Amino acid sequence: xxxxxxxxxxxxxxxxxxxxxxxxxxxxxxxxxxxxxxxxxxxxxxxxxxxxxxxxxxxxxxxxxxxxxxxxxxxxxxxxxxxxxxxxxxxxxxxxxxxxxxxxxxxxxxxxxxxxxxxxxxxxxxxxxxxxxxxxxxxxxxxxxxxxxxxxxxxxxxxxxxxxxxxxxxxxxxxxxxxxxxxxxxxxxxxxxxxxxxxxxxxxxxxxxxxxxxxxxxxxxxxxxxxxxxxxxxxxxxxxxxxxxxxxxxxxxxxxxxxxxxxxxxxxxxxx
Amino acid sequence: xxxxxxxxxxxxxxxxxxxxxxxxxxxxxxxxxxxxxxxxxxxxxxxxxxxxxxxxxxxxxxxxxxxxxxxxxxxxxxxxxxxxxxxxxxxxxxxxxxxxxxxxxxxxxxxxxxxxxxxxxxxxxxxxxxxxxxxxxxxxxxxxxxxxxxxxxxxxxxxxxxxxxxxxxxxxxxxxxxxxxxxxxxxxxxxxxxxxxxxxxxxxxxxxxxxxxxxxxxxxxxxxxxxxxxxxxxxxxxxxxxxxxxxxxxxxxxxxxxxxxxxxxxxxxxxxxxxxxxxxxxxxxxxxxxxxxxxxxxxxxxxxxxxxxxxxxxxxxxxxxxxxxxxxxxxxxxxxxxxxx
Numbered sequence: 001x002x003x004x005x006x007x008x009x010x011x012x013x014x015x016x017x018x019x020x021x022x023x024x025x026x027x028x029x030x031x032x033x034x035x036x037x038x039x040x041x042x043x044x045x046x047x048x049x050x051x052x053x054x055x056x057x058x059x060x061x062x063x064x065x066x067x068x069x070x071x072x073x074x075x076x077x078x079x080x081x082x083x084x085x086x087x088x089x090x091x092x093x094x095x096x097x098x099x100x101x102x103x104x105x106x107x108x109x110x111x112x113x114x115x116x117x118x119x120x121x122x123x124x125x126x127x128x129x130x131x132x133x134x135x136x137x138x139x140x141x142x143x144x145x146x147x148x149x150x151x152x153x154x155x156x157x158x159x160x161x162x163x164x165x166x167x168x169x170x171x172x173x174x175x176x177x178x179x180x181x182x183x184x185x186x187x188x189x190x191x192x193x194x195x196x197x198x199x200x201x202x203x204x205x206x207x208x209x210x211x212x213x214x215x216x217x218x219x220x221x222x223x224x225x226x227x228x229x230x231x232x233x234x235x236x237x238x239x240x241x242x243x244x245x246x247x248x249x250x251x252x253x254x255x256x257x258x259x260x261x262x263x264x265x266x267x268x269x270x271x272x
Numbered sequence: 273x274x275x276x277x278x279x280x281x282x283x284x285x286x287x288x289x290x291x292x293x294x295x296x297x298x299x300x301x302x303x304x305x306x307x308x309x310x311x312x313x314x315x316x317x318x319x320x321x322x323x324x325x326x327x328x329x330x331x332x333x334x335x336x337x338x339x340x341x342x343x344x345x346x347x348x349x350x351x352x353x354x355x356x357x358x359x360x361x362x363x364x365x366x367x368x369x370x371x372x373x374x375x376x377x378x379x380x381x382x383x384x385x386x387x388x389x390x391x392x393x394x395x396x397x398x399x400x401x402x403x404x405x406x407x408x409x410x411x412x413x414x415x416x417x418x419x420x421x422x423x424x425x426x427x428x429x430x431x432x433x434x435x436x437x438x439x440x441x442x443x444x445x446x447x448x449x450x451x452x453x454x455x456x457x458x459x460x461x462x463x464x465x466x467x468x469x470x471x472x473x474x475x476x477x478x479x480x481x482x483x484x485x486x487x488x489x490x491x492x493x494x495x496x497x498x499x500x501x502x503x504x505x506x507x508x509x510x511x512x513x514x515x516x517x518x519x520x521x522x523x524x525x526x527x528x529x530x531x532x533x534x535x536x537x538x539x540x541x542x543x544x545x546x547x548x549x550x551x552x553x554x555x556x557x558x559x560x561x562x563x564x565x566x567x568x569x570x571x572x573x574x575x576x577x578x579x580x581x582x583x584x585x586x587x588x589x590x591x592x593x594x595x596x597x598x599x600x601x602x603x604x605x606x607x608x609x610x611x612x613x
Contacts, residue, residue, distance in 0.1 A: 050604050052604050052607045052608040052611065053604075053607065055608075055611055056611065059611065113489075117489060117491055118489070118491050119489050119490055119491070140474050218434075218478045218479075219478070219479070219482070222474060222475035222476060223434040223475060223476025223477065223478060223610070224476065224610070224613045226607060226610045230478070231607060234603060236341040237339035237340060237341035237342070238339070238340060238341075238363075238599075239340075239599060239600055239603065240340050240341045240344055240366075241600060242341075242344070
């Protein structure tokens with residue numbers, strides 16, 4: 001059995017190793033190995049001496065965290081609300097959540113300019129109602145980036161969360177209620193713990209995807225929100241210092257792996 | 273190890289084949305180029321590739337975009353299908369230093385007369401484009417870069433490029449440095465000027481399509497743009513004064529097959545002909561490197577072309593070597609500046 005199972009996996013495994021893992025290892029190795037000079041740590045040393053690149057990495061983490069929290073704040077209630085819908089309404093809600101997936105990320109990003117720009121729909125409405133005199137700057141700052149990233153990534157959080165929520169047996173909640181638990185207790189003692197693994201997995205996924213965002217911060221951030229992938233683009237395509245880019249990517253990968261390890265640990269503790 | 277010896281073996285095989293065919297004076301019937309894409313690519317198609325096809329039957333396949341990183345990946349992986357690669361001025365110097373391009377055989381190209389800066393040992397300058405100041409019609413008209421950066425007398429939001437090599441030379445001009453003394457660039461002076469105006473900069477643009485759109489939407493009132501993005505916008509105005517004249521080159525990818533090179537030189541010859549350049553200029557308002565082009569262009573449109581006499585005279589060319597030496601250090605300062613916005 002074991003042998004046949006492996007032979008099913010083998011083609012994909014070979015493809016992954018040859019087309020994905022090997023180039024990544026080569027790319028990460030660039031920072032340590034220079035043609036004709038051999039082993040070097042110079043590129044990491046460069047990072048420590050001029051910490052500006054690491055500061056950009058720190059900024060990326062901060063923005064990713066904000067966007068992830070925004071995603072949680074919107075996604076959790078949304079998934080919960082969808083759980084309570086009737087079949088047809090639920091289908092429509094799922095379609096609305098998934099629909100943006102079919103639109104190019106670039107188009108969605110530019111669409112926010114139409115909605116949130118100084119002459120955009122929201123600002124025109126606010127000024128028409130007299131709520132504000134001057135246009136509110138939604139875009140070209142961290143808020144614009146957060147809104148854009150939350151929009152793009154919402155399905156990644158909502159779908160696993162929704163899947164976990166509809167699996168929760170209503171009778172569990174009814175049993176708690178019949179024993180006199182108030183709604184708040186039912187939610188925190190029963191409902192929330194049952195959704196926690198999906199919430200953690202979805203949040204982690206969203207956070208890691210945030211770290212690599214490129215188009216959305218470049219356009220909606222108006223160049224004011226430096227992110228690591230824009231910096232890497234400069235180092236790879238313009239300067240080109242692949243070695244430096246490789247060193248930064250390695251650090252980014254390690255940080256991501258550490259976060260993932262922390263999640264695994266929490267997850268195991270929770271299920272034990 | 274195995275893969276490597278396979279690659280070397282394949283490379284040896286290909287070059288042996290190349291020697292043979294060079295001996296037979298062969299010329300490829302189909303070559304590949306990597307260019308910057310968009311309208312610029314369409315202008316290459318209409319201006320140069322179509323005439324070449326008619327005259328010699330050589331087919332040219334275009335791909336885009338053309339970043340230095342891509343060229344480095346092409347050469348380091350031993351890829352030999354692409355022969356022509358589009359390069360900016362300083363990118364050409366970088367590519368030469370990194371050993372990614374080969375010297376051109378100018379005798380084989382046998383070009384029509386060209387501007388001297390376009391005839392480089394390693395690059396054929398085929399298209400001039402300009403980075404200039406533009407504004408919404410109705411906003412007060414700046415006469416030079418000092419005006420453009422003067423927030424008091426020329427109030428309005430600004431949109432500036434998120435690329436230090438475009439932006440910093442404009443900043444030192446604003447501080448009073450004349451166009452012929454921009455290099456060596458006083459980087460500290462440039463950043464000092466930027467600190468003065470950064471609060472009124474709404475957007476630092478990354479894509480060339482952004483600034484013209486932001487001007488049209490009245491999101492900003494003044495912007496640094498590529499000239500070709502502004503000329504067809506009736507609500508916008510622009511000036512070449514103090515602008516950055518750029519020249520895009522085609523270089524030969526290192527290790528290209530001789531028969532591909534022979535065909536590529538034929539295409540470069542087409543690019544030197546003013547009548548072809550006039551055709552290309554009907555697609556995009558960027559012009560070729562023939563000094564005899566002006567009379568072939570429509571008179572009412574001369575104001576918009578980077579090489580029209582009155583425009584070429586008021587712009588500057590960057591010192592590509594200076595950027596190659598200092599680019600990375602400047603970029604670090606730039607990232608630090610952006611973190612403190």
